[in-house]
Amino acid sequence: MRIIVKNIGLLATARGNSARKGEQQGEIELIPDTYVVIKDNLFEEIGGAHQTGNWSESGDTKVIDAGGALVTPGLVDAHTHLVFSGWRQKELQLKLQGMTYLEILKQGGGILNTVRATRQASLAELVAAGKKSLAVMLAHGTTTCEVKSGYGLTLEDEIKSLEAVAELGKCQPMDLVATFMGAHAVPPEFEKSRELYIDLVCNKMLPEIAKRKLAVFCDVFCETGVFGLGESRHILECGKHYGLLPKIHADEITPLGGANLAGEVGAISAEHLIHAGDEGLTRMAAAGTIAVVLPGTSFYLNEDFARAKKMVELGIPVAVATDFNPGSCPTESLQLPMNLACLKYRLTPAEVLTAVTINAAAAIGRAQDVGTVEQGKQADLVIWQAPDLNFIFYHWGVNLVRSVMKRGEIVV
Ligand code: IZC
Numbered sequence: 001m002r003i004i005v006k007n008i009g010l011l012a013t014a015r016g017n018s019a020r021k022g023e024q025q026g027e028i029e030l031i032p033d034t035y036v037v038i039k040d041n042l043f044e045e046i047g048g049a050h051q052t053g054n055w056s057e058s059g060d061t062k063v064i065d066a067g068g069a070l071v072t073p074g075l076v077d078a079h080t081h082l083v084f085s086g087w088r089q090k091e092l093q094l095k096l097q098g099m100t101y102l103e104i105l106k107q108g109g110g111i112l113n114t115v116r117a118t119r120q121a122s123l124a125e126l127v128a129a130g131k132k133s134l135a136v137m138l139a140h141g142t143t144t145c146e147v148k149s150g151y152g153l154t155l156e157d158e159i160k161s162l163e164a165v166a167e168l169g170k171c172q173p174m175d176l177v178a179t180f181m182g183a184h185a186v187p188p189e190f191e192k193s194r195e196l197y198i199d200l201v202c203n204k205m206l207p208e209i210a211k212r213k214l215a216v217f218c219d220v221f222c223e224t225g226v227f228g229l230g231e232s233r234h235i236l237e238c239g240k241h242y243g244l245l246p247k248i249h250a251d252e253i254t255p256l257g258g259a260n261l262a263g264e265v266g267a268i269s270a271e272h273l274i275h276a277g278d279e280g281l282t283r284m285a286a287a288g289t290i291a292v293v294l295p296g297t298s299f300y301l302n303e304d305f306a307r308a309k310k311m312v313e314l315g316i317p318v319a320v321a322t323d324f325n326p327g328s329c330p331t332e333s334l335q336l337p338m339n340l341a342c343l344k345y346r347l348t349p350a351e352v353l354t355a356v357t358i359n360a361a362a363a364i365g366r367a368q369d370v371g372t373v374e375q376g377k378q379a380d381l382v383i384w385q386a387p388d389l390n391f392i393f394y395h396w397g398v399n400l401v402r403s404v405m406k407r408g409e410i411v412v
C-alpha cells in the first residue's frame with residue numbers, strides 16, 4: 001500500500017540524522033507546492049518544489065489531500081513527566097499567595113504530593129491516565145515523546161511507573177522513550193538519611209531497571225534543596241555504569257552548576273538551564289550536550305527565560321520541550337512552548353522547528369528514524385491549519401493542528 005499526501009502548500013523540515021547546531025539550527029528546507037509518498041510506514045519519496053504530481057486513488061494507492069496547508073515532521077517532545085497520579089491544582093492558591101515552587105516542595109507538597117498519589121495508583125490506573133495525556137499530546141501534533149519516572153521513589157513504584165511507560169508504548173500510536181528519574185526528590189521516609197536513599201537509587205533501582213531494560217536514560221533533579229552537585233554526579237556515573245545515558249535537570253531555579261556537570265559527565269542533554277552561566281554553557285558546547293529548554297516552565301513559574309539564543313551562538317544544539325508535569329508545567333501541548341521559544345527566546349521559526357523535531361529526537365536518541373521528513377524516515381507528520389511556517393508561531397493559544405500522521409496512518 002502506498003499513501004500519497006498531495007497538495008502540500010509548504011513542506012518545512014530540517015534535514016539529517018543528528019542534532020543541528022549553530023547556523024545549522026536555522027537551516028531548514030522549505031518546499032512549496034509538493035507531495036510526499038509513503039510506503040511501509042516510511043517516507044519513500046519527497047516531491048520537489050512546485051511538483052504537485054498527478055495522483056489518483058487506486059487499489060493500492062491512497063491519496064490524502066493536505067489542502068494547500070503547511071506540513072512539518074511530527075513534533076518530538078524530549079522532556080515530559082507524564083506518568084503520574086495526582087494533579088496539583090490545590091497548589092495554585094499557594095502560588096498566588098507568593099509561595100515558591102521550592103518552598104512548596106520543602107513543606108512536603110509539590111512533587112511529594114504527586115508521589116503520594118502515584119504510590120497509591122495501580123499500574124492500570126497509571127496507564128489509563130497516561131493514555132489520556134498522550135491522546136491530548138497527539139491531538140496537538142506530538143508523535144514521539146520522552147517520559148520520565150520519578151513519582152514512585154521506591155523500587156516497586158519506580159518499576160511500576162516505567163512498566164506503565166512500556167505498556168503505553170504498546171497501546172496507542174506515539175513512540176515513547178523512557179527515562180529513569182528515581183533522583184527526582186528525596187522521599188519523606190529518607191528525609192533524615194538521604195545517603196541511604198541515594199544508595200537505594202544506585203544499588204537497587206538502577207541495576208534492576210537496567211536488567212529489565214525499562215529505561216534508556218537516567219535523569220537527576222540537580223537543584224538547591226533537592227540533589228546537590230556531588231550527589232548528582234554520583235547518581236549519573238552509577239547510571240552510566242549500568243548503561244543508562246545521563247540527562248540532568250540543570251540550573252532550573254538556582255545557578256548550582258548543573259550545566260558544568262552535564263559537560264563533565266558527557267550528558268546527552270541538560271534540561272532547563274535558566275540560570276546556566278557562561279562557563280557551564282561552554283562546557284556543554286565542548287561535550288556536545290544538547291540543551292533541552294522549557295519555556296512553558298519559565299512562563300508558569302514566572303521565572304526568567306533560558307538564554308537559548310546565546311546557546312545557538314555557542315554551537316549548542318537546542319531542543320524545546322513541554323516539561324509536561326502536574327506542578328511546574330501542566331500542559332501536554334508543545335504549541336505554546338513553541339510560541340514562547342520564538343517570542344521570548346527570540347529564536348526564529350526555523351530554529352524552533354529544528355528544536356521541536358530533529359534536535360528533540362537527537363536528545364532522546366531517535367534522530368536516526370524520526371524528526372525530519374526525508375526518504376527512509378518514519379512517516380510521522382503534522383498537517384497544520386496554517387498556510388506557512390510563520391503562522392504557527394504567530395497565531396497562538398489555540399490548537400492549530402488539522403491532522404496528524406503516525407507511521408503512515410492518519411491518527412488525528
Ligand atoms: O512534579 O514538579 N521540575 N520536576 C522538576 C518537576 C518540575 C515536576 C514536578
Ligand code: ZN
Pocket residue numbers: 079081249323325
Ligand atoms: Zn522536568
